Amino acid sequence: MPHVEIVRATESDIPFIVATERRPGFENLVGRWEPEQHAQAMAEPRYAYFVARTAEPVGFALLRDWNAPERSTLLRRIAVAEPGKGFGTALLRGVIERVFGETQAHRFSLGLFPHNLRARRAYESVGFQAEGISRGSAFVGGEHHDELVMAILRPDWLARKT
Numbered sequence: 001m002p003h004v005e006i007v008r009a010t011e012s013d014i015p016f017i018v019a020t021e022r023r024p025g026f027e028n029l030v031g032r033w034e035p036e037q038h039a040q041a042m043a044e045p046r047y048a049y050f051v052a053r054t055a056e057p058v059g060f061a062l063l064r065d066w067n068a069p070e071r072s073t074l075l076r077r078i079a080v081a082e083p084g085k086g087f088g089t090a091l092l093r094g095v096i097e098r099v100f101g102e103t104q105a106h107r108f109s110l111g112l113f114p115h116n117l118r119a120r121r122a123y124e125s126v127g128f129q130a131e132g133i134s135r136g137s138a139f140v141g142g143e144h145h146d147e148l149v150m151a152i153l154r155p156d157w158l159a160r161k162t
């Protein structure tokens with residue numbers, strides 16, 4: 001796999017982010033925002049956007065509650081343009097390093113649809129652990145859906161580094 005660089009996203013990455021959210025097949029896996037909503041969130045300190053790049057951007061991650069006093073950060077959204085090539089786990093590894101290395105976060109969590117086994121596998125391989133089902137926590141397409149909650153805690157991250 002080519003070297004993947006993980007950097008904070010800028011407004012110029014919004015077209016890539018919007019296109020990636022809308023990849024065919026992703027509609028039942030990941031949420032979508034309009035470009036204006038991304039631009040607004042990017043300007044708020046509680047959101048942090050990262051992109052994974054080789055020569056071109058290959059994936060993005062959107063985090064909420066970045067550097068929050070509660071010390072709990074949420075991976076709000078992640079998607080790569082070409083799944084199954086290792087870019088997602090590279091992006092996740094980089095983002096985990098940034099969360100625990102650059103902030104005081106104790107917990108980094110996410111929710112995914114339980115049927116999304118590819119995402120679950122990617123999360124597990126970088127150290128997220130399944131915690132349980134959050135019933136009806138996602139309101140998508142006018143319906144309430146269950147989510148599987150997964151998280152990695154700072155001690156988990158430290159233990160994996162040794």
Ligand SMILES: CC(C)(COP(=O)(O)OP(=O)(O)OC[C@H]1O[C@@H](n2cnc3c(N)ncnc32)[C@H](O)[C@@H]1OP(=O)(O)O)[C@@H](O)C(=O)NCCC(=O)NCCS
Binds near residue numbers: 029118
């Ligand atoms: C989730 C996502 C970011 C993961 O990134 P990725 O680049 O596809 O992941 P990787 O290629 O690094 O790793 C995927 C892992 O899942 C495994 N996998 C691939 N397809 C799978 C499937 N259908 N079922 C189970 N596991 C699968 C791979 O073997 C790999 O595991 P391994 O490292 O143990 O071999 C990416 O698939 C994606 O953007 N999916 C669409 C949007 C989405 O689902 N976002 C997450 C919403 S919670």
